Amino acid sequence: MTGAVHVTGPARSLQRIAAVAANTLREARRNRVFYGMLAAAVLLLLFSVALSELALADQKARLVQDFGLFSISLLTVATAVLMGALLLHKELERKTLYAILPKPIRRSEFLVGKFAGLCALLGVQVGLLGACWWGVLVLRGGAMTPALALALGLQYVEVVLVTAVALFFSALTRPVLAGVLTAGVFVVGRVVYVLQDLLSAPKGGFAEVPVMRALGKVLVAVLPDLSTFNVADEVLLGWPVPTDYVVAALGYGLSWTVLFVALALVLFERRDLT
Amino acid sequence: MTTVFLELRNLQKVFRVGLLARKVTAVRDVSLSLRRGESMGFLGPNGSGKTTSIKCILGLIRPTAGSVKLFGRDPWDIEARAGVGYLPESPYFYDWLTPREVMNYAGDLFGLDRTTRRTRTGALLERLGLGHAADRPLRGFSKGMLQRLGIAQSLLNDPELVIYDEPLSGLDPIGRKEVLDLMAELRSQGKSLFFSSHVLTDIETLCDAVTILNQGKVVAAGRLDALLDRGALEVEALFELGAGGEAAARALLAVEGSVERERTGARLRLAVPHDAVDALLQAGLAAGAKLEQLLPRRDSLEELFVRKAVRVEARGESQDSQDAAAKGQP
Numbered sequence: 001m002t003g004a005v006h007v008t009g010p011a012r013s014l015q016r017i018a019a020v021a022a023n024t025l026r027e028a029r030r031n032r033v034f035y036g037m038l039a040a041a042v043l044l045l046l047f048s049v050a051l052s053e054l055a056l057a058d059q060k061a062r063l064v065q066d067f068g069l070f071s072i073s074l075l076t077v078a079t080a081v082l083m084g085a086l087l088l089h090k091e092l093e094r095k096t097l098y099a100i101l102p103k104p105i106r107r108s109e110f111l112v113g114k115f116a117g118l119c120a121l122l123g124v125q126v127g128l129l130g131a132c133w134w135g136v137l138v139l140r141g142g143a144m145t146p147a148l149a150l151a152l153g154l155q156y157v158e159v160v161l162v163t164a165v166a167l168f169f170s171a172l173t174r175p176v177l178a179g180v181l182t183a184g185v186f187v188v189g190r191v192v193y194v195l196q197d198l199l200s201a202p203k204g205g206f207a208e209v210p211v212m213r214a215l216g217k218v219l220v221a222v223l224p225d226l227s228t229f230n231v232a233d234e235v236l237l238g239w240p241v242p243t244d245y246v247v248a249a250l251g252y253g254l255s256w257t258v259l260f261v262a263l264a265l266v267l268f269e270r271r272d273l274t
Numbered sequence: 275m276t277t278v279f280l281e282l283r284n285l286q287k288v289f290r291v292g293l294l295a296r297k298v299t300a301v302r303d304v305s306l307s308l309r310r311g312e313s314m315g316f317l318g319p320n321g322s323g324k325t326t327s328i329k330c331i332l333g334l335i336r337p338t339a340g341s342v343k344l345f346g347r348d349p350w351d352i353e354a355r356a357g358v359g360y361l362p363e364s365p366y367f368y369d370w371l372t373p374r375e376v377m378n379y380a381g382d383l384f385g386l387d388r389t390t391r392r393t394r395t396g397a398l399l400e401r402l403g404l405g406h407a408a409d410r411p412l413r414g415f416s417k418g419m420l421q422r423l424g425i426a427q428s429l430l431n432d433p434e435l436v437i438y439d440e441p442l443s444g445l446d447p448i449g450r451k452e453v454l455d456l457m458a459e460l461r462s463q464g465k466s467l468f469f470s471s472h473v474l475t476d477i478e479t480l481c482d483a484v485t486i487l488n489q490g491k492v493v494a495a496g497r498l499d500a501l502l503d504r505g506a507l508e509v510e511a512l513f514e515l516g517a518g519g520e521a522a523a524r525a526l527l528a529v530e531g532s533v534e535r536e537r538t539g540a541r542l543r544l545a546v547p548h549d550a551v552d553a554l555l556q557a558g559l560a561a562g563a564k565l566e567q568l569l570p571r572r573d574s575l576e577e578l579f580v581r582k583a584v585r586v587e588a589r590g591e592s593q594d595s596q597d598a599a600a601k602g603q604p
């Protein structure tokens with residue numbers, strides 16, 4: 001008799017997703033890209049300490065705060081883009097997929113597992129770098145405040161969203177293009193709020209030239225507004241970030257993430273794995 | 275429970291390649307069925323569509339036309355795949371994992387509990403000669419070792435149907451023997467086997483039936499004994515002509531149905547139908563020729579294969595192959 005009789009049901013499904021996620025994490029732990037990114041971020045943090053020497057006494061902690069948030073964001077997003085774009089490609093290239101997908105696992109479970117594994121990895125990265133940052137802050141006479149932790153947390157939500165975008169493009173196209181497109185979405189997503197302002201302004205190219213207006217509207221519609229997750233300015237100025245806003249930002253991030261993962265699932269489900 | 279474990283009906287797969295989406299027909303028309311406990315060899319030359327068909331069977335690719343049923347279900351249904359053990363063509367695994375970790379991962383996907391997983395992993399790795407390498411990363415494993423691991427992981431769920439794509443490729447002679455023995459053991463345990471190969475003689479002993487492909491089409495199918503027509507045996511004899519000389523050769527070739535195969539100096543190799551052996555031996559004795567070798571020869575898979583493949587090529591898209599496919603179902 002067969003040993004694997006119960007393969008259906010949500011518990012089994014979760015078990016498989018967890019297995020894929022755990023395996024993805026294990027792979028990343030043995031991956032040079034991950035350590036490279038970690039090292040680069042730590043270097044940047046140390047650089048911020050050196051830089052702060054040049055700043056005025058009361059600006060030292062500020063500079064480390066600001067620069068720290070920036071470095072962590074930049075390098076986790078870079079990790080997400082690189083590893084996300086390669087996520088499926090590596091499995092296809094090395095043919096490891098052919099031994100996995102014929103097993104009683106759904107493609108959707110596989111993809112969600114891969115995604116979850118990568119998000120967990122990025123969580124670890126943000127956590128480790130956050131701890132380093134904390135140390136540097138203390139060194140410079142500052143402290144990790146709840147507001148700073150919140151700013152970091154929202155950055156993680158952004159990274160998860162970017163990972164979902166990378167997953168989508170990696171299900172759609174080749175890894176280099178997928179990486180470029182994801183980076184593009186990230187950069188444009190960060191400034192798309194400017195576009196919104198331009199569109200609603202009474203004058204200027206975006207408001208007046210029909211083609212540009214149409215293009216601008218499309219961009220605004222299809223791209224997530226990543227500035228939603230950037231509360232660094234408010235936090236650094238000591239302004240409060242309302243709970244409502246945080247909840248809304250979480251919901252916003254989650255919705256876009258679900259959308260991109262769902263699109264990736266649709267693409268991957270149909271694909272011939274040859 | 276269905277007794278037909280695997281059924282392909284007029285399977286067809288057309289790939290689109292390149293920017294212009296040029297059509298490449300990998301599988302034209304393949305039908306076959308495999309019942310519980312049966313063992314079938316899936317044969318054909320390079321590029322005949324074996325791997326493509328197998329990928330359709332496991333839901334890795336979708337057929338362009340026709341249907342695949344695995345345990346009576348669609349291969350996309352995970353329950354259909356739960357009872358299958360699959361070995362891909364030249365298998366690869368994550369090279370930063372160890373064989374034991376690969377087995378654990380596979381065990382989790384099969385939903386095995388920890389104890390079952392552990393016991394089976396240990397036993398299978400041992401059985402496939404990977405016991406000593408169980409905790410070494412796969413990076414640097416030889417092709418044959420990966421093949422062995424591929425087989426080990428395919429048996430983790432104690433499958434009822436085993437689907438192997440070229441199980442013997444990449445193995446050394448000892449490895450081939452071990453894998454053949456293992457497959458024979460699976461067969462004797464009542465499991466169904468479906469495996470591809472182009473080494474025909476290897477699998478002769480292992481399968482009840484064969485399906486032979488050429489250029490994406492079934493050119494011969496059915497039970498081996500029926501296909502090979504074992505009734506009409508031929509016997510090959512090698513004589514040392516000795517004192518008899520040319521006269522002896524003439525006498526031997528005069529036996530009814532005798533055909534010269536090879537003549538080197540004073541040695542003559544010839545073939546006669548099975549029922550003419552007595553006459554041949556008598557003729558040899560009378561002419562003073564010395565018998566050196568007597569070999570019964572039967573139609574081998576190779577010959578059958580070459581015959582069928584050549585015939586299809588000669589006739590192009592002939593009706594013949596379809597007849598064979600329809601008639602040959604066991």
Ligand SMILES: Nc1ncnc2c1ncn2[C@@H]1O[C@H](COP(=O)(O)OP(=O)(O)OP(=O)(O)O)[C@@H](O)[C@H]1O
Nearest residue numbers: 274289291298300319320321322323324325326327
């Ligand atoms: N992804 C693909 N895109 C285009 N053509 C393909 C693809 N996969 C296979 N083919 C073509 O389909 C045909 C059948 O290939 P397949 O791998 O199924 O043959 P095979 O019988 O397994 O051969 P072998 O004995 O060499 O393993 C070949 O002509 C091959 O070039």
Ligand SMILES: [Mg+2]
Nearest residue numbers: 324325326363
């Ligand atoms: Mg093949």
